[in-house]
Amino acid sequence: MAARLLRSMAPCASMALLQCSRSHKSARPLLALIPPATLGTCRSKKTWPKTFPEEELRKQLSPMQYHVTQQKGTESAFTGKYTDNKEEGTYHCVVCGAPLFTSDKKFDSGSGWPSFFDLINKDSVTLTDDFSYGMHRVETTCSQCGAHLGHLFDDGPRPTKKRYCINSASLNFQAKNSASEEVEASGGAGQSPPSSCFCLGVFSVDPSHCGKMSIHISHPTFAGGLIDRRSDQS
CATH class of the missing domain: 2.20.25 (N-terminal domain of TfIIb)
Incomplete structure (x- = not known):
């Protein structure tokens, strides 16, 4: 009786295993659609080379600068003072002053935020995976102080085909012709x-x-x- 019961359950068990195997295989492409930020570095606020007391940050930064750099906020499109800036010079981190981008790498992306296709040097910005708002993006932060800058996208011009979409509030511009x-x-x-x-x-x-x-x-x-x-x- 027991043997007959086991034989009757065998097809159901085989079908369940096959269905589970198919589900597992179908999930793999979904995971492949979320590429990691391979250049990213996991850091906490205490491990950045430069750190600043909270009270000093709130005192020295404007509300928008603090919201963007410290709370990972985003300024409204076409409102930043550097979106249409065409002067030659260098863009620095507004928090620690580290150089991040140069004007010759800036381009008009039509997005409403300052856009650059390359960094001033490869170590000036740290990349990390950002899964907020139910989507995957690559966050850009200053490698010296960890200030949030914006995000990186793969729809920029040649030769890098990268678009660093940066908030004006996270930048401070130094003109090339300044004395x-x-x-x-x-x-x-x-x-x-x-x-x-x-x-x-x-x-x-x-x-x-x-x-x-x-x-x-x-x-x-x-x-x-x-x-x-x-x-x-x-």
Whole structure:
């Protein structure tokens, strides 16, 4: 009786195994449709080379800059100040001042956000998988401080065919024809620069003063604002 019962159940078991096998095989193409960001690096806020106290970030960044860089927000299309910027120069991280993109790699994508087809160097931006909003995208963050910049897409122009879609609020632009000279503030990895000079120091010398040299020193905050300090030295 038991043997007869087992023989009657065998076809059902075989059918169940076959159906399970087919389901497993059909799931593989779906997984293949989600390519990993192979160049991405998993980091936490504490492991970036440059970190800043929360209170300093909220003080120095505008609400939109903070929302984009610290909360992974997105500014509205066609509202950013660098979307249509055609000046020659370099785009820096608004938080830490690290150089990210150059104007010769910028192009008009029609998306409403500043778009670049390449980086200033291969290590300037970190890529990570982003599965928010039920979709897969590749997030771009500053490799120095972890500030959210935007996303990377594979629909850009040659030669890279990449489109770095970046929020203007995450950038600070330094024009090529500026008379200022950029100097990087001192400060070890994992430490914020002095509060009077968060990222870049800009200075110029005015020789027009007879008998003395006038030095103009500007200390940009990481929001791009300048704190002017002037001193006359004999």
